[in-house]
Amino acid sequence: MQRICVFCGSSPGYDPRFMAAATAFGEALARNGIGLVYGGASVGLMGAVADAVMAKGGDVTGVIPQALVDKEVAHHGLKDLRIVGSMHERKALMADLADGFVALPGGIGTFEELFEVWTWAQLGDILKPCALYNVAGFYDGLTAFLDSVVDKGFMKPLHRDMLIVADQAPALLDRLCAYRPPAQSKWITASER
Template identity: 50%
Template sequence: MKSICVYCGSSPGASPAYADAARQLAREMVKNNIALVYGGGNVGLMGIIATEIMQLGGEATGVIPKALLDKELGHHGLTRLHIVKDMHERKAMMAELADGFVAMPGGMGTLEELFEVLTWAQLGFHYKPISLYNTEGFYDNLIAFVDHLVSQRFVSSDQSGLMMHESDPARLIERFKTFTPSYKTKWADREAVANLLP
């Protein structure tokens, strides 16, 4: 585990606990020699975790579209900052650079990025660990909704396990370091079901 892509809000959120959680995760990453890959911003939780990583002597790689950089949202104190043409290129590069994915508290963009890498894992496009950093129970309702998807047979229980969740950053990092893919892709499951049909 050399690098983790962290998805998180461009806002600090309503609770100071979110910023504290970002700093705690940064400390665990640096302690374990794990570099940060993220969206390249200098605002909100994005800026907090990146700045903490750098201050602790770690490495942080940002990936930001030129349109956002031009609005002075880019973090210029990083190990490296990739400037890309659009959000699609940004997400693809972040995914390529990372060995795993963590979703901290955030908004629509964070959720979109999370579900994209979950879908890619479900389809077998990658086999990297994915986890919610569920500080202050931020993602409790989402975890419950995924359970609902399973109960309604839109997601298999095996595939729901693609989305791990931890509130302790040390435990989260340990699970990533020992992660071994143990699930079937969506298509493999479909083939197994098809074999049972007459």
């Protein structure tokens, strides 16, 4: 694992455990020689994870649209800050630069980014792991919902299992590094019902 793309909130959230986990995850990346690719902001969990990687001497690449630079949220302390024209360009470049993806707590942008790359992985367009860092049970409701999607026949268990979930950084990194993509098609056929 060379670089992990982290999706997370541009806000800190109300629970101080979220910021602490973002910092700890950034430190774990640097300690393991894994670079960070992220959305390029200086605020919230995004800024915390980037600052933690840099504080430990790790490599950080930020990717941010010009519109967010104009709103003064870009992290100008980065050696590698790539400014793009749109959110679409941002996501495509982040996906190209990364060897795996992790969602920390965040809002709708975090969810959208994770679901897009997970969809690509399910379709076989990318062969990179996708994961949830389930800090303080933040993703418990989502994982329960995903299990119900399997139960209702809209997702194969195999594809549900592609989404790695862990509540500790070391275990999450171990599972990302050990990931092997499944070799099965996306669609549920009549014979599988």
